[in-house]
Amino acid sequence: MDDRRRRFEAQALPHMDAAYSLARWLSRSPADADDIVQDAMLRAFRGFDGFQGGDAKAWLLTIVRNCWRSAGSATRRRGHTPIEDENLAAEGASPEEAAIEASARRRLDAMIAQLPEEFREVLILREMEDMSYREIAEITGTPIGTVMSRLARARALFRQTAKDCI
Amino acid sequence: MSCDESLRTQSYLDGELQGLAAADAERHLQTCAACQALAADAADVSDLLRKATRHRAPAVLRMRVQTQLDRETARRPARNFWFGAASGAGVSALAAGFALLLLLPPSVATLAQSVTDAHARALINGSTIMVASSNHHTVKPWLAAHAGISPPVTDFAAEGFTLTGGRADEVAGSRAAVMVYRHGNHQIDLFAWPDRGAPLPVAGMAHGFRSHFWKSGDLDFAAVSDVDAQAFEKFVDLARAQRE
Numbered sequence: 001m002d003d004r005r006r007r008f009e010a011q012a013l014p015h016m017d018a019a020y021s022l023a024r025w026l027s028r029s030p031a032d033a034d035d036i037v038q039d040a041m042l043r044a045f046r047g048f049d050g051f052q053g054g055d056a057k058a059w060l061l062t063i064v065r066n067c068w069r070s071a072g073s074a075t076r077r078r079g080h081t082p083i084e085d086e087n088l089a090a091e092g093a094s095p096e097e098a099a100i101e102a103s104a105r106r107r108l109d110a111m112i113a114q115l116p117e118e119f120r121e122v123l124i125l126r127e128m129e130d131m132s133y134r135e136i137a138e139i140t141g142t143p144i145g146t147v148m149s150r151l152a153r154a155r156a157l158f159r160q161t162a163k164d165c166i
Numbered sequence: 167m168s169c170d171e172s173l174r175t176q177s178y179l180d181g182e183l184q185g186l187a188a189a190d191a192e193r194h195l196q197t198c199a200a201c202q203a204l205a206a207d208a209a210d211v212s213d214l215l216r217k218a219t220r221h222r223a224p225a226v227l228r229m230r231v232q233t234q235l236d237r238e239t240a241r242r243p244a245r246n247f248w249f250g251a252a253s254g255a256g257v258s259a260l261a262a263g264f265a266l267l268l269l270l271p272p273s274v275a276t277l278a279q280s281v282t283d284a285h286a287r288a289l290i291n292g293s294t295i296m297v298a299s300s301n302h303h304t305v306k307p308w309l310a311a312h313a314g315i316s317p318p319v320t321d322f323a324a325e326g327f328t329l330t331g332g333r334a335d336e337v338a339g340s341r342a343a344v345m346v347y348r349h350g351n352h353q354i355d356l357f358a359w360p361d362r363g364a365p366l367p368v369a370g371m372a373h374g375f376r377s378h379f380w381k382s383g384d385l386d387f388a389a390v391s392d393v394d395a396q397a398f399e400k401f402v403d404l405a406r407a408q409r410e
Contacts, residue, residue, distance in 0.1 A: 005239050016231070020223035034227050041231045045238055098396060108218045126180065127215040133182055148173050151180075159207045162214055 008048050011056040016041070018057055018129055019064045025124045026068045028113045040067040058135040061125070065139055111161050119154035126151055169200035179208055225374040225392040229289065277388070278367040280338040282375050285355045285390040288333065288344075295331035295346050305332040305345065313343035317358035317385055320408045322347065327354065327401050337388070338364075349401070354391035356405055361386045378402045 019040060024033040040063045044051075051059055112120060121140060125131040136151075137144045169175070171194055177183050178191035195201050297308040302319040310316040313334040321329035327347045335342045335357065342359035366379040366386060376398045377390045389402050 002239060005235060008235075013231075016223045016228060017221075020227065021221040024221040033221070034224070034230075037223065037227060038230055038234065042234055042238065045235055105217060105219055108214060112215070112218055123211075123215070127212055128218075128220075133177070133180070148176065152173060152176055155176075155208055155211045158211050158214070162210070 004048065005045075008045055011051075012041070012044055012048070012060055015057040015060045019060050021128060022061055022064050022121075022124060023068060025112065025128075026065065026117070026121060027071075032071070036064060036067045036071055039071065040064040043067065055135065057129070058131060058139060061129065061131070062139045065121070107165065111158065111165065114161075115154065115158060118150055119157060122147060122150045123154045123158065169198055169204075171198065172201060172204055175201040175204055176208065179205055222374065225286070226289065228374060229286070274365055274367045276338050277364065277379065277386075278370055278372065278377060280336075281355075281357050281377055281379075281388040281390050282372050284335045284337060284342070284344075284357070285375060286373070288335065288355070289353070296333040298331040300329045300331075302329065305329065308332060309334070309343040309345075313341050315341065315343040315358055315360065315385070317343055317345070317387075318408045319345055320404075322401070322404050325400070325404055326397070327404065347401070349391075349393050349397055352391055352393040352397075354389060354393060354398075354401055357388040357390070358385045360384065380406055382406070 016037070020033055020037050023036040023040070024030065027033050027036060040060070043066075044060055044063050047063075112123070115123065118140075122136055125136045125139060131139065133144050133147050133151075136142075136147045140147070142150075171191075174183075174191050175195055175198075178188055178195065183191055195205065296312070297305055299305050299308075300321055300323065302321055306316060306319040309319070309332050319329070319332070323329065327349050329345065330348045330353075331346045333344045333346065335344045337357055337359045340359040340362070342357045345356040345358075347354040347356065361381055361384050364386070366381065366388075367377070369376070369378040371377075374392050375390055376392070376395065377388055378398070379386065379388045380402075381387070387405065389398070389405055391398055391401070393401070
């Protein structure tokens, strides 16, 4: 295996779960997330020579977000498939406690999915992917000040929605 | 209720401030009710988001990406799928390890690697099923004839795991019978091969696949799949409980 491929696999592939998670939360559809990540990994590999070190995860997530953006207009028009997808629906009869937990999780997932895009992405990047303000600013192509105010509004909105429905 | 310092407080809570700036923000937080409320809300939001679904890249997507990278590097696919999946630094160490293991009777590591490999190989090649039948009266004799092993074959459709067929495969150099099940969009392979007294790994998770091993009678068993933990455990319980 050539050296470039090896370096790519060592640095970028470990972040595939994060890439998928971001694509999934942004697109809100398993099928779209698959396509976005596949596209992103290919673009990342082709552009790997331009990656000058630094945080590979933030670099990869930037590409994922761009792929979602460029694939996005069609997807967004289509609206989103509800988050309660085949996985959750197909688990079949589960013990009662697990079912309650699963339904609480579904409600949460739906709440996240319903947040406006610009709030959803900062919240996911900060809370799930543990990105710093500077990294979020780079990934989303927004000034840090905007990241901070969006994050504040996203949290307030999410907190309020949670109070209303849980 | 809000405070002009709320963005600074948020930065402090997010670990963005250091040194004096952090100390200032901390001092402010101790006396400002609005910022304390903000801190409590932010903690609630974090707790809630932790309980949301953690999406993981499906195994099939990982394979597709590998295939794509293979095409992109314009070379033949790596000798073994997991050589491709393994990270760069680990590859030579892994290769050395496997070379050593091949000389020994199947060890715990070989077995774990072997069933996961067989499962992945079958998924990639699309050769997961050689006899397509949900009828255990069809699958069982087919396996006996083609794999030389006659494990119990049960359809757990009522419990959510539908028997979709079987195939003959190989686990660490032994012929193995594989019962193939479907659960939602996921496939579960149940391997069975003659017990040669080798110690078995218990359970594990590698490259997105869960595996679980056990002995029953004169056979060793392994279940491998990318279903979620709960469904996997349920399947293992069912499979372990079945009798001839």
